[in-house]
Ligand SMILES: Nc1nc2c(ncn2[C@@H]2O[C@H](COP(=O)(O)OP(=O)(O)OP(=O)(O)O)[C@@H](O)[C@H]2O)c(=O)[nH]1
């Protein structure tokens with residue numbers, strides 16, 4: 203996409219609201235807005251970052267009263283001249299102003315293009331640009347905190363630090379390419395290997411936050427599972443706080459999977475209510491049960507519900523869950539919920555470690571939240587540090603970085619030619635560069651070499 207034209211878009215959500223904002227960015231931003239604006243000052247003459255009142259007209263007359271704010275590049279979101287028009291939040295008003303801007307010469311911005319320009323103008327690295335979307339999509343406080351940390355450049359800085367360390371090591375190794383007679387001495391080799399070891403450790407720590415990132419961005423996939431009529435849909439409704447799913451005393455009520463997100467102490471939890479599992483001749487129910495199995499296979503966590511007022515019979519799914527093993531290593535992604543305890547708990551369940559629960563009286567709600575939290579803390583989110591939570595894209599790049607780094611380490615340990623080790627290390631640097639969107643290995647190496655005193 204070209205950077206030398208001027209783009210415009212309605213930045214606020216579609217629909218009615220008190221106020222809406224349109225943004226115009228590019229070299230012609232001010233002069234272009236000047237063509238449609240009437241106010242005390244001409245946009246080109248406005249002081250940056252101050253709001254000016256005025257009106258916007260088209261050929262038929264007044265469209266709206268607006269506030270105009272000018273930002274001059276590079277001190278703007280996009281790094282170029284940017285104008286924000288705050289108008290009334292009507293669908294027609296905003297559309298009319300946008301079409302006036304387009305007629306005046308602006309190009310309609312592509313999705314994300316303002317942030318893309320911010321990245322291309324070096325206002326932010328790629329991880330920060332991605333964090334803008336994470337911030338907008340955040341559904342819980344923890345997700346928001348993680349997005350804000352990334353937006354503040356925390357991940358980018360960590361990676362830049364690793365990149366710098368690797369570059370210094372690479373410079374060292376490449377210096378030997380020019381002096382083939384010297385070879386890497388055993389002491390130097392050991393020192394370089396230690397450094398690579400350290401960088402590898404830092405990369406591995408970042409990769410370990412991938413699960414955390416996935417859960418904060420997309421929620422913990424939590425499947426509510428059990429026999430028909432045990433109260434799965436009742437549990438979904440209770441946790442959601444409203445009657446989302448149909449509840450009835452007829453077994454086999456839920457056919458399709460129903461998915462909603464709740465917030466458990468800051469963790470987004472994607473609850474998936476499923477069709478009760480049993481053998482059925484009804485083809486629709488069979489399809490429902492097939493979907494249940496599919497969901498089960500992809501679950502991070504399974505909330506296995508049983509009717510604890512009834513005896514534990516042969517066919518009961520809890521047998522499959524091995525009641526005593528729920529919560530242990532064997533069934534570590536299951537929480538057993540002993541539902542309907544308001545009807546009394548059957549002796550068969552008395553020694554079970556499951557959470558005593560009642561959708562009727564809400565007994566056990568806090569214990570369930572605690573069990574979900576404990577599960578997340580011991581598996582998905584291994585620490586309480588949410589400052590770094592990498593995405594799937596980052597994970598793929600960093601894994602490639604680690605693979606190449608391992609090859610470089612092996613090369614160094616086996617006394618391979620510096621040329622070969624250098625290729626692997628450059629692979630690592632490129633993969634890290636992919637995460638932050640910077641591939642300036644040559645520039646940075648040049649800078650390091652200029653300070654390098656070889657032969658000393
Ligand atoms: N007494 C009592 N009844 C409950 C409780 N939870 C659910 N029920 C009742 O149990 C029946 C079945 O509840 P559902 O939530 O529809 O059960 P389900 O597991 O979703 O059933 P299917 O969709 O058929 O698989 C309804 O009549 C609920 O009112 C509870 O904690 N106590």
Ligand SMILES: [Mg+2]
Nearest residue numbers: 434435455456
């Ligand atoms: Mg149901």
